[in-house]
Amino acid sequence: MELVQPIRDEKKIKAMVKVLLSNKRDLLLxxxxINSGLRISDILKMKVSDVIDEKGKPRQYYELKEEKTGKYKRFPFGERIQKAIMDYLKDYDGDRDRPLFASRKGNKAITRQQAWQILNDAARAVGIEDNIGTHTLRKTFGYHAYRSGIDIAILQKIFNHSAPSVTMRYxxxxxxxxxxxxxNMNLG
Structure with a gap:
């Protein structure tokens, strides 16, 4: 498995959003x-009922037991996530127990490989040449949170890392x- 990078350039993030606008499911993914820091395994197991209530309105937060760590986690849906949920599930009245990121081939969630392909296609379309993978989403969240002033100790807790140095490197x-x-070293 190759090391993947966060998307550091906010213009590239906005460009990827534009590329993904044509598919509301992929845009929500x-x-x-990039706004939750969740692992792709936890994102792909989400169901429609995890993000909208019985009235079709976005939930305020999502609670889960992380697949990798077994720890419970709760995070609120920010405004941008809620908007993407509404755009994707506007007027949805189907099975609330179906996967949120349903495959076109049935009632199963897209695979990790399909998610990777979606992200890579969008990244290449906007000129990103770094290694991009499903973990890029999580790393992008952490990178921009840190750059916006969020304390590394908080990110360490969000990511369940053992030390701040691990989070910084991650x-x-x-x-x-x-x-x-x-x-910046320009001596002499």
Missing amino acids: FILG IGITQDEIDNVYI
Whole structure:
């Protein structure tokens, strides 16, 4: 498995949103991933009933038991996620127990490989050449949260990492900071 990077450039994120606008399911996958920090395994197991109530309105938050860690987690749906949910499920009156990210081939969720393909196609369409994968969504969340001033200790807790240094390395901050030292050294 290759190391994947966060999407650091916000213009590229906005460009990917534009590319994904033609498919509301894929757009929700992207928006949910970059705004929640959830692992793709936890995103893909979501059901329609996890995001909308009986009246078809977006829920305020999502609660889950993380597949990898077995820990319980709760996170509120921000405004951008709620909008993407509404755009995708507007006037939905079908089976609320179906997968949120249903495959076109039946009542199963898309696979991790299908999610990877969706993200890679959109990334390549906007000129991103870094290694992109499903983990890119989670790393992008952490990278931009940190850059916006969120304390690394909070991100460490969100990601269930053992130390702040692990979180820094995970979201690509350590390498960025090292690169900046070299770039900004102009002695002589």
